[in-house]
Amino acid sequence: MSKIGVGFIGAGGIAQGQHMPAYARLSDRVELVAVADVNEQAARAAAERFRIPHVYTDYRELLRHDNIHLVVVATPNFAHREATIAALEAGKHVHCEKPLARNAREAREMVQAARRTGKLLHVSLQWRFSGVAQFLHKYVVEEGNLGEIYYARAHALRRRGIPGWGVFIDKEKQGGGPLIDIGVHILDTTLWLMGYPKPVSAFGATYTKFGNRPDVVGLMGQWDYTRFTVEDFAVGLIRLENGATITLESSFCANIQGDEFNVLLLGDKAGVFADPMCDRPVRIFTEHNRSLYDIQPINIPNINSYHANVEAVVDAVLNNKPAPVPGEHGFYLNAIMDAIYESAETGHEVPIDTSLE
Ligand SMILES: NC(=O)c1ccc[n+]([C@@H]2O[C@H](COP(=O)([O-])OP(=O)(O)OC[C@H]3O[C@@H](n4cnc5c(N)ncnc54)[C@H](O)[C@@H]3O)[C@@H](O)[C@H]2O)c1
Numbered sequence: 001m002s003k004i005g006v007g008f009i010g011a012g013g014i015a016q017g018q019h020m021p022a023y024a025r026l027s028d029r030v031e032l033v034a035v036a037d038v039n040e041q042a043a044r045a046a047a048e049r050f051r052i053p054h055v056y057t058d059y060r061e062l063l064r065h066d067n068i069h070l071v072v073v074a075t076p077n078f079a080h081r082e083a084t085i086a087a088l089e090a091g092k093h094v095h096c097e098k099p100l101a102r103n104a105r106e107a108r109e110m111v112q113a114a115r116r117t118g119k120l121l122h123v124s125l126q127w128r129f130s131g132v133a134q135f136l137h138k139y140v141v142e143e144g145n146l147g148e149i150y151y152a153r154a155h156a157l158r159r160r161g162i163p164g165w166g167v168f169i170d171k172e173k174q175g176g177g178p179l180i181d182i183g184v185h186i187l188d189t190t191l192w193l194m195g196y197p198k199p200v201s202a203f204g205a206t207y208t209k210f211g212n213r214p215d216v217v218g219l220m221g222q223w224d225y226t227r228f229t230v231e232d233f234a235v236g237l238i239r240l241e242n243g244a245t246i247t248l249e250s251s252f253c254a255n256i257q258g259d260e261f262n263v264l265l266l267g268d269k270a271g272v273f274a275d276p277m278c279d280r281p282v283r284i285f286t287e288h289n290r291s292l293y294d295i296q297p298i299n300i301p302n303i304n305s306y307h308a309n310v311e312a313v314v315d316a317v318l319n320n321k322p323a324p325v326p327g328e329h330g331f332y333l334n335a336i337m338d339a340i341y342e343s344a345e346t347g348h349e350v351p352i353d354t355s356l357e
Pocket of ligand 1: 009010011012013014015036037038039042059074075076077079097098099124125126165166167181
């Protein structure tokens with residue numbers, strides 16, 4: 001196969017803002033074949049903008065195209081499972097938006113479908129493809145420069161960033177709030193930089209202190225405070241099978257100085273503090289001959305992570321490689337987040353079941 005046909009399920013913000021342009025720029029290897037959205041206007045607008053010939057309101061019609069090899073699922077979270085499994089069973093590879101699903105039960109079924117059909121299931125966790133994340137993976141995982149990593153602290157914090165569009169404030173449709181929406185990105189990057197050890201348990205708490213109030217300013221549009229059913233802050237302590245732990249903090253809204261997306265990794269040879277999605281310098285902390293050093297790498301390339309993410313998927317499909325971000329990782333993330341949400345309700349540490357049988 002020299003060119004792959006791509007179909008899009010969901011033509012909203014992320015599909016039109018990132019996926020369609022990123023696939024369209026690879027016109028030597030990719031053909032945009034069809035788009036489906038329950039909102040016909042959104043599907044038509046996307047088709048016109050990106051010259052996509054076939055438009056549907058029912059994604060099952062899109063799946064009938066023999067010349068579609070890869071389907072991008074960019075619907076709200078509640079619709080990921082059904083569309084992904086239907087696409088895999090129709091013989092298509094799938095590039096699914098993050099989080100893989102609303103919960104681990106749905107994610108497990110999706111991974112099982114990928115294994116059963118032998119098709120690729122890629123999760124759109126594009127932070128891994130940033131220049132900083134790629135540099136850190138080489139420095140930390142491939143070269144082992146931090147020594148044994150025993151602890152990480154991950155932050156995905158917005159000061160006033162409740163999304164004013166879509167269904168991001170609806171627990172039933174999304175599965176959760178900032179933890180599942182933005183916490184998932186920094187948690188994935190953190191685990192990837194630790195070599196993705198399996199999680200064994202989590203303890204957590206969630207709070208809703210702002211989203212259900214009419215007097216709170218919205219810097220990402222205005223949401224309907226009467227329909228806010230998710231947390232606006234979540235914290236978790238995650239135990240991993242190798243004995244390491246991670247604390248994760250995530251907010252849509254909090255009284256902090258400003259937004260923060262970063263990871264701190266502590267190893268017994270060195271530590272690292274970095275923002276995977278920003279140009280702020282990476283800082284490495286270490287000791288040599290009883291002197292303390294702060295090291296700052298200065299030539300980390302600036303990579304468009306959305307483009308690199310899509311290029312990796314296209315390369316995998318064309319060259320029969322495994323999914324660049326495998327469905328299994330999306331499943332582990334859902335399992336951890338389920339445990340944090342359950343712990344927030346019960347007040348106890350919750351064991352994590354990572355079996356995929
Ligand atoms: N990777 C990232 O950084 C990133 C950024 C933003 C959003 N996302 C993810 O992308 C997904 C969509 O988010 P968005 O911001 O584009 O939302 P959105 O609300 O702007 O768009 C979603 C679109 O899906 C359509 N839709 C709903 N149910 C459908 C169905 N059954 N079949 C076909 N279409 C359907 C809606 O009509 C809408 O047009 C979410 O899972 C979100 O978490 C990821």
